[in-house]
Amino acid sequence: MKRGTIPLLNISLCFNRKDFEYDVYSLIKAFYPGCEITSWYEEDGAPDGEFAYYDTITYEADQICFSIADEKHETLASQCEAVEYEKDRHETKNVLKRMVYRTLSEVSGKELPWGDLTGIRPTKIPMKMLEEGKKNVEIAKYMRETYYTSPEKTALAITIANREKDILKTIDYEHGYSLYIGIPFCPSICLYCSFGSHVLSRWEHMVDPYLDALIKELIFISENMKDYTLDTIYIGGGTPTTLNAAQMERLLTKVTELFPMEQVQEFTVEAGRPDTINEEVLKAIRKFPVTRISINPQTMNQETLDLIGRHHTVEEIEEKFRMARSLGFDNINMDLIVGLPGEDKEKVAHTLEKVEALNPDSLTVHSLALKRATRLNLFKDKYQEISFENSAEIMKMTMDSAHRMEMGPYYMYRQKNMAGNFENVGYSREGKAGIYNILIMEEKQSILAAGAGASTKFVFEHGERIERVENVKDLKNYVERIDEMIERKRIGMEKYLPK
Structure with missing residues (x-):
């Protein structure tokens, strides 16, 4: 050979x-x-x-x-x-x-951008060294010599670690926590998705029973976390805006009643797919102290949207983004995926041009990862004739686009089987970074998670140990076994939370 x-x-x-x-x-x-x-x-x-x-x-x-x-x-x-x-x-x-x-x-004659690093959190290395008092130059030398990381990725990791350290300086890791609330419904399942989502048309009859169980779990969390500071709330999915306006208002009313909102530094609701967004739902969200939403096109090329199962148009993305702006949302994130089937650098450039015209406050760039649970992987023979392209040039294009929008990188993570061995990077303007994103990636603080498939992460012994408590993914099981889910949390709280 x-x-x-x-x-x-x-x-x-x-x-x-x-x-x-x-x-x-x-x-x-x-x-x-x-x-x-x-x-x-x-x-x-x-x-x-x-x-x-x-x-x-x-x-x-x-x-x-x-x-x-x-x-x-x-x-x-x-x-x-x-x-x-x-x-x-x-x-x-x-x-x-x-x-x-x-x-x-x-x-092979190849070098990898991240060298021999196989973990999903490369910024943990420079973050730890910064906390030990090491200088940027020392950290760069260590990463290059120990892991063979490229100069570009070494600089990216150190830049992000410094920004994360500054953003998290007011967070109490030991006696603080974040709250994740999962809404596991979507209008359809995207080709690349590995999350536990349920198609709304098939499961609509379960939405209200699901909210009943979810609120019961949230009541338990609020009653048992009174002695800890709640720093961030993140409502994700699935697609939270599959809830209609009344259901969204019901959920947000309970969240703001149950939890001390005066402590919360950031409150995110993923608006997600444009085909779930309407004025009534956005107005319902605006009634509450939500500080950040995410409208996620993934691509601005219509043929790719059709291929990956996103049943909406590019025009809808633009319309719903402008609608959110007109209603006063001043911190809007957009998610993109590079490496989608059939997307070359010209198509990525087209997406970036469209996004820049909308001018979001933060941008999260994901490198496609072919997880085993995705339809794209399960039926990959069907897509063999379609190219999957990612490169250093494409990743630089996304970074340059973020810079043109006056954004800098603030968090990063990697996944298995990621296109081109690259990474996912979050960019934001000053003051618009997603604090929850940093906390979940750096694993510095406990995250209490409610909902079907939600994974609570207890971080203790000064960040040296992590234990997870999982909720069942199946919707019907979650609703029927909610008392068991709550009991799992109770045991975890008693064992792992600092007193």
Whole structure:
């Protein structure tokens, strides 16, 4: 196999012990997104079948060795590095990932923008170092040498960490919390969506029973979190604006009655899809101290909207955005996805031009991630003839567009199977950053989550430990088992919240 070529591959991973398999797997997938990987262990014997690459990882007491062979078992590349394996697992993992990265880079002729970082929260590294008093130059040197991050991504991570640190300076991590409220209904399920959404036309009869159960859960949270400061509220989904005006008013009335709104620094409602927005719902939201909404086109190309199952027009996006502005909403976010099927850089440029004309207050740019639960992944054979394009040039186009709108980056995260091994970045104007977005990504504060499929995250022991308490995803089960969901939270609160 020639170096620098990246065909579809079958790759076999042989380990002599069961450690760090996921990290190696993730790196190989980053270099060869379409490959099929089979992992096995020496004691199990080799699996049947031929493999284009045959990778062997050997852990010894004082060193790790990693080698790549082709289908004839001829070694293409090999490295060994000394490590005190039994003493420091974190450093051992870093050493292994550096070896795997260097070897795959040599064989493939590629470098990855995020180097060997496989985690979804790269800003946690510079944030921790800033809190330890390290300077930006020291942090950049560490990230480049330890993780091989590119100069551009290193600078992005450090810039965002500094802004996050400034935005969060008034937040009490130990005795504060945020509240997430999930509305799991949508007019249709988008092709790329992996969230637990229910098509409204099929489940409309469950909306009011769902709100009954949700409010019961919110009453429990409010009564048991009185000794903690509520910093942010985020109503997400699904699409919250699938609720009609009366249902939205009912929910927001209860939220503002139950929780101390004078403490809340940010209150977001995702308006989401334009085909769910109307003047009555927006007016209902305006009656309450909601500080931020999100109107999410994902793309401004009609053929792509049709393909991904967004049953609305580009004109509707523009109309509903202007409607929200006319009603006084002064902090509107827009979400975009790059890497959608059939979208080349010219189509992304068209989307950015349209968004700039609307002039939102913040912009969140997502790189498409093909999660296993999405219809786009489940039926990917149907879309094989359609290109999926993302590149450093496209990501720079989105950053330049944000800069033209006087926005800077304020939060970031990554996902598995992300197009081009890039990232999701939130940009905002000064004073318009989404505080909740930072808190959930940096995992510095507990987030109490209510609703079907909602995941409560308890952060404790000064941020060193995290435990999750999950609600069931199924709508009918959530409504029928709401007392069980509440009991799960009660147990979590008693075990994990600081007293």
